[in-house]
Amino acid sequence: MRCCTNKLEWFHRTVLVIGLCLCSSIVCAEGIVISKAEARLTDEGYQLSADFDIQLSPTVETALKHGVTLYFVSELAINRSRWYWMDTDVARDEQSAKLSFNALTQQYRITRGSLFQSFNDLKDALTVLGHQVAPPVPVALLDKNGGGYFSRLLKKGSECCSAFAQMELDVTQLPKPLQVNALTNEDWNLKSEPYRWVIQPGAVDKETQP
Numbered sequence: 001m002r003c004c005t006n007k008l009e010w011f012h013r014t015v016l017v018i019g020l021c022l023c024s025s026i027v028c029a030e031g032i033v034i035s036k037a038e039a040r041l042t043d044e045g046y047q048l049s050a051d052f053d054i055q056l057s058p059t060v061e062t063a064l065k066h067g068v069t070l071y072f073v074s075e076l077a078i079n080r081s082r083w084y085w086m087d088t089d090v091a092r093d094e095q096s097a098k099l100s101f102n103a104l105t106q107q108y109r110i111t112r113g114s115l116f117q118s119f120n121d122l123k124d125a126l127t128v129l130g131h132q133v134a135p136p137v138p139v140a141l142l143d144k145n146g147g148g149y150f151s152r153l154l155k156k157g158s159e160c161c162s163a164f165a166q167m168e169l170d171v172t173q174l175p176k177p178l179q180v181n182a183l184t185n186e187d188w189n190l191k192s193e194p195y196r197w198v199i200q201p202g203a204v205d206k207e208t209q210p
Helices: 002-027 058-065 122-130 149-155 176-184
Strands: 031-042 045-055 070-080 088-102 107-112 115-119 131-133 161-169 195-198
Touching: 031 161, 031 195, 045 070, 045 122, 045 161, 058 070, 058 088, 070 131, 088 122, 107 122, 115 122, 122 131
Parallel strands: none
Antiparallel strands: 031 045, 045 131, 070 088, 070 161, 088 107, 107 115, 161 195
């Protein structure tokens, strides 16, 4: 009878472990996914912004907590379509941000240039890190010779311009001993799929959700 009880307890523990593993794999799915993007018309021009959902893999999170600084690079761009040739970039903005952890204060820090923010929670830090905003693009750059060509096409509903957004973890900025491992280990492959959307007159001031 005791043998049967031990087997039953072992079975319950096994099921519990498997269940926890499955839940962990669902909740902690790592990667970078774009959740929102928009092209907003302001007084200064068209401004692109995007929100990326960043989930670190256990390997990357462990490295971060052991003093490894993570570098994230984002791209936001506006392309002009040309029927006679390949599309061309009207404006492209690339931003780099560093994510680090201070073991002494137990805080996470995001650094952009000379500016930085500190967070007690990793989730809050990743939310702020994932919000990217590009400088406004003057409408004159989008218009042909500054004569209102782009604006007239928008009024006609022509899909003459499209926007692009992407974000990734730059493994080339990691310490040399980690770079070789990161290039071959999927745990370090944190990169969003390229996201493109058309800038249309009816949606210029509205957000676009994938």
